[in-house]
Amino acid sequence: MTRRHFRSVILLLAVGCLPTSLFADTIVLKSGQKIVGQVLKTQSDTLFVDIGVDIVRVPLNRIQEHVKDKTDTEPAAVKTDAGLLRTAKMPTRTVKDLVSQFGEGVVLVQNPEGLGSGFIISKSGHCVTNFHVVEGQTRVAVTIFHRTESGELERVAIRDVKILALNPHFDLALLQIPKQENLEFQPVYVADDDSHREGDAVFAIGSPLGLERSVSEGIVSTRSRNMDGIVYIQTTAQINPGNSGGPLFNTRGEVVGVINMKLTFGEGLGFAIPVAYLRHFIANRDAFAYDRTNPNTGYHYLQPPRRTNPKQIYDVLKETE
Template identity: 35%
Template sequence: MNSQDIINLYQNAVIQIATQSGTGTGFYLKSNGLIVTNNHVVANNAEVTIAGKTFEKTLSRVWYTDAQHDLAFIAPPAEVDLPEVKLGDYEAMKDGDNVIAIGHPYGLNYSATQGVISKVDRIRDGEKYIQIDAAINPGNSGGPLVNYAGDVIGVNSFIIKGGDNLGFALPASTLQEALNLYLPHLGRVATRCSNCDNLVTEETIDNNKYCPGCGSEVKLPQIPEKEVELMGVAKLIEDILRELGKDVRLARDGANLWSVKAGSAKVKISYNPENYFVAGDAYLCQMPLDPQQIKPLYQYLLKENNKRHGLVLSCVKNNIVLSRLIYDLDMTKESGVAEFKNLFEQADHYDDYLKDQFGCTARLEEV
């Protein structure tokens, strides 16, 4: 297979994962009925948000965690047909083989980077890893490392900071061992003890806390009775979204990042604690195809900016964006509800109006 064939195969099998604290990547193994990712991506959450090319953002249950090998298994979305990708033969790989790392680095969805295996069996902290020179970055974690036969030969796991494209992937053989251990318990929560490698389930856990094999303290991926609340401005933003009828669990796109739908528009909300501003950016339609419509469109946007207090219409590359910037100390729950309600309503209005009046095109959506 060539690189484009591999990318075409994997783009629908690669999953974006988000929690309160960050984002990462996973990939679907159809034959096993599981999404594979890193344990540090799910970050002690029993539920995470997932999204893919062929399905909308949804909540997914974490079934299996393994801190020692940095693996986690997640339930796939219901009633979604995802392509079959297979685990390859790690033992057949050798230094110098070409590989492709697929993931979501820095929020750039479905990025693929080509590289070479620098060392096929690098040992770190007692575990075997594949060392690669493909550029894997934050967000790539949990994504597949693929050979040119189109098979998964590793799980992209970590990089060495300051290293020049120095990345490491967990071998597919280690993943297969974990799958063999868990699959007899598919659909039930389990964790792997970091000390003795035993699988611990709800039925076998000792006193709801300890591994029955060695007595080490373990934690199953159980949904807590009460979710741990965020603090400060992040909590305020989620309170505002709840008041506006949004599901904050589905809205989360990582630390201090949220996205929601406002009609046909997509609104991205972010908070930067370093500059103290909350930003709401509603991505509307795209520029019209007819060049004769561009000048009157610009004139209309400038005219509207003189009318809309606090809201600003702008063009970001080919996208038309409606934005609101709020200083965090000026935002209360009451004022925030009013501000974001207005942003959502105006975003929906402008998106439809610009399409009807100026021939603007529907935004190309990237999940």
């Protein structure tokens, strides 16, 4: 980019051109001019900024101050429900912005027999996935896609992930990722209710067929598809094996469902577990605690009383007369 072109971009910003994103950083140059836009990438000597109509390449030696928009990473009115789930009031944004902000919270879940997806819900490393992703397994690993200071994504494989709770009926599982040095978990936010409606835009992030960090977009086809006594969210977002356990987001970046299946011979017929079931599972996680010594862990049924022979009852009553 020539110096003349660079100055023309600065002038364009000065007369009021706004970036496409609702949230933007402010780059203050040593000359006193300001650039407002979304930082796409940082290299050793250059910053790339999206100003809405163009991508500006800014040399780092010409920057006096970089003011980050904290609303991008610190939504207002954050609260925690059920001891783990985080909720926050956030405005509607583009899928591109939301993937950039919350993509680090989506993980790849692996076991010796296959893989699926999951998402982090707490700073302590609690992670949600499907029961069928870890069913019958005792060795689980996850891969986190951590964004470095340079803006690049780094794959971090973590083993010895603990299984904390399982709910086979709702197809949900709660994992615990061990803490890592120099790595802070980035949890996602979960919708406070099921206010989404048919036609609302949604998108999924996961690893379909092992293709890491794939994004698919669609709408809510119906919010109450009843199958085997359980209500599911039906969506046109493309779902494939490997998406299981991953989050279904709305356009505010809130998780509205946990993806768990699709119809084999249909396109655009994916299904997700509503957050109401997820909240119930997390709030009562102690009742679904995992026990690796119990082959039926996840099911907690009491043995029914034995059926009594009517003749024995008659004999006992006769003896007491």
